[in-house]
Amino acid sequence: MPLDQDFDNAEQDEEDGEVGKEMSFIGHLEELRWHVIRAVGSIFVFAIIAFIYIQEIYQYVIIAPAKTGFWTYRMLCKLSVVVGYDDLCIKALNFQLQAMGLGDNFTMSMTSSIIAGLVFAFPYAFWEVWRFIKPGLKASERRSARGAVFYVTFLFFSGVLFGYYIVTPLAINFLANFTLDPSIINQFSITSYISLVATLTLACGVAFQLPIVVFVLSKVGILTPSFMREYRKHSMIVILILAAVITPSPDIYSQIIVAIPLFILFEISILVSARVEREKLREEQSLTKSSGI
Template structure:
């Protein structure tokens, strides 16, 4: 693996050629990983600060989903820690393009100019797809899951969820649904970075479908197959979209 300096390609070198810099030692690999993690972490901190400005509105939007039930805060610090958790997840969402870029830069630091250009062009879609996933989770996945969970069992049993449990549950679900919607960008970048080919991904369709089903089963909080398929279907379609994007562009 090469450092940022080694990624530089001289002007007299073709765009389709890869610069062959010196290989890094294990210590240099770890130093590079630490550097990438620090940059991603700083991005999350900045995103968290921005998200905290709107955390009251975010929490209120999440509480709308559970009405007429009212969550209870039983601990002195429960509200504060829960709001901070929501802001943290919001920070991850805001910093997602930076996180993805740092991950790609660490895995494939020897990208050519042309390949890096494709990666940079894909980064804005990281945010767009994540937001799309969160919207899908908020309006489709969560209402279905909450109706099942809150309506399960005898009507003589009153459901009074804890505030921290409820917010943690819905925010984590939205985060994972949003991350699952990054599939086409990840597939596209892997293809354009020559890490994997379109033909290989096409042959791996059946295995990808099984992995997607397992991921959907983990993401969805209910045991019924309907909720699992609500998440798995768009995930698989997004996988196919990534292959199609790589094939066309």
Template sequence: MSFLDHLEELRWHLIRSVIAIVAVALVAFLAKEFIFDVILFGPKNPDFPTYRLLCKLSSMIGLEESFCMQENAFRIQSRTMAGQFSAHIWTSITVGIVIAFPYIIYEFWKFISPGLMPKERKNSRGFIFVASILFFVGVFFGYYVVTPLSINFLGTYKVSEQVFNDFDLSSYTGLVRASVLASGLIFELPIIMYFLTKIGLVTPEFLKKYRKFALVIVLVLSAIITPPDIASQVIVAVPVLILYEISILISKRVIRKERKKLKQQAT
């Protein structure tokens, strides 16, 4: 195929992916009450599962009620004419991206798989399943861990008793959307490292050498997306560091297979 033929093929894969996102987003748009009242505004309720679990854990380790969320001290408001409609649209699109992610990965795989050898396609058979599972685990992590910790801290933080926390709807929904999507993408780290190793940009030695730098970057990111307390940062940083170590193992396995294949070709 020529370069233009490849672009045409990519265009249709992108079009089908967009259609899937829009179809799911339309369903989410119609299910407005469930999406907003149950899912989106769930982490601001004191009886959210994460708060109950953290409250029990903090009591068990002697931190008293430091992680127990009391009644919310903030309200959510919309101060622009199109604020609620805009939040409705963007939230529906986000839901569309999240739910349609396996199909998006499927379209991506259909585009790149013709360029792989039959053995490579066979070895990568579980790519769509693994990538989807990692993404959804990351989404749940963002929704049940990153979002509640951020809301609990930012929603109760005050510089003065004279200042009231009345947050704009777009600010709240943006926080939830960013936490969920960012976590989902971060959990794709092993998949990304697999392909970077396959094309020769990353090696296990490289990942080990810069492990300390990766640790610092993860801690900085954790400090940015979570409240500035050590416990919250550790809760977010530990899974990402585990993913980094898994990426090293995956990179080792890829290199081992490549070397074995080269030896077989040489003989």
């Protein structure tokens, strides 16, 4: 028997052993505790590394969207030339950042380090959670969920990048240039600014998990591809409203920039749901044939 086939059989036997192994309730809690400890520990490790380089992180990452030289603003200015809409180009951000409290700088450096640790440790933390969940799944469910860590991580970082480079700059531009009277000077606390950046960035990372959510709901029979196709037009309206809420800027171009990735995610979710439905049909057909024999 070839060596690679021996390895595959051994790996399959190991997975079957994990699935077949029974544990008490206390045993499951103990195993879950260690998975959580390792996941939280990885977050703190990355948070410590981020704290060491916190000044560089502030200068090149956190404060960057508050400057007109940011990549997104430069691309919008180029886009404004192409479409002939000059208002799309962001030439000034009329606000100043201030540390209002005595310990704001230190507090925000700690908070930013933890947020950075959460983002960078996400793949490993989710992998630890997946290691706890996976043995409890059936063989067919494990086959269907193959590559779950990769897809969840890819979608999360795609959402984080989308939130950081698209949603956050558009929101900052609108809020910074919105004034009730020209005599009013916008002076925002660093706490408020970081809260906005972190909320929008992480929220987009979570929102981009839509295909994963649809996969789970389709597996349990709550969602079907026919249902999603039937309400596709309704979903477009909801996405446009969501894009308008995410980007307070009144220009239609900014809303379209935000809405396009959400449309793509919805279409991908339909394909995911259709794949789940096909797998269910194949399993039902195989069970019917086996019972007929």
